[in-house]
Amino acid sequence: MTANEDQEMELEALQSIYEGDDCFKELTPVSFQFRIGDPDDSKSFLLEVSWPDSYPETAPQITLDGFFNNRLSPDTKKYILSQLAEQVEANLGTAMMxxxxxxxxxxxxMLMENHQLVTSAVTLISNSEVINTTSVSKKKEKKEQLSKSQKRKLIGRTDNKGELPRGWNWIDVIKLSKTGGKEEN
Known part of the structure; x- marks a missing residue:
């Protein structure tokens, strides 16, 4: 069998095995995501696997670059990938997904035993941009003030007949909904 025939057969097998399983997601016919663990579990991670043209004779590309894995430390990611690489080497030449x-x-x-939760990666640009969260919650939100030129642009948004676009004045829409669109006598 050629590599493409092997890939087609493995794809069919994966689709039938993981049909209805929300952990498995087929991105393309040669690219997949598989979530290990529950989404709420801090020790869960998302494997992203893509097949090169010569798969299964060559190793698939496995990454942990998904946004879901942002809470994993770089050391944990390296450890998981190294352990999976050993499994790939052991199964090279066969359908291994x-x-x-x-x-x-x-x-x-075992893969997550040295896992330390990465809470968030915050970058401070300068000390003057650090905001006290207690003062933010006490402040009332201000309405955005438009400049004269912005107001002129709003007025200038008429169509070629000089009419404003449909829905520009929501008060008219509310009036129509109260009257049912009928004229009052």
Whole structure:
């Protein structure tokens, strides 16, 4: 069999095995995402796997670059990828996606044993831009003030007949809804 035939067969198998499973997502016919663990679990992660043209004879590309994995430390990501690389080497030449996904599910605790939760990555541009959160919550929101030129642009948004676009005055819409669109006698 050619690599493409192997890929087609494995794709069909993955679709039938993971049909209805919200952990598995097929992005393209050669690219997949598989979530290990529950979305609310801090020790869960998302594997992104894509097949090169010569897969399964060559290793698939596995990444942990998804936004879901932002809470993982770089060391944890490296460890997970190194462990998965060992599994890929052991299964090279065969259809391995199901094996990799199930191995990762079974060994999640071992993969995440040194995991330290990354709460957030905040970059401060300067000390003057640091905002006290208690003072922000006490302040009332101000309405945006338009400049004269902005007001002129709003007035100038008429069509070629000199009429404003439909829905520009929501008061008319409210009046229509109260009257049902009928003229009062």
């Amino acid at each position: 199901y094996t990799l996904f199930e191995w990762a599910k079974e060994n999640k605790e």
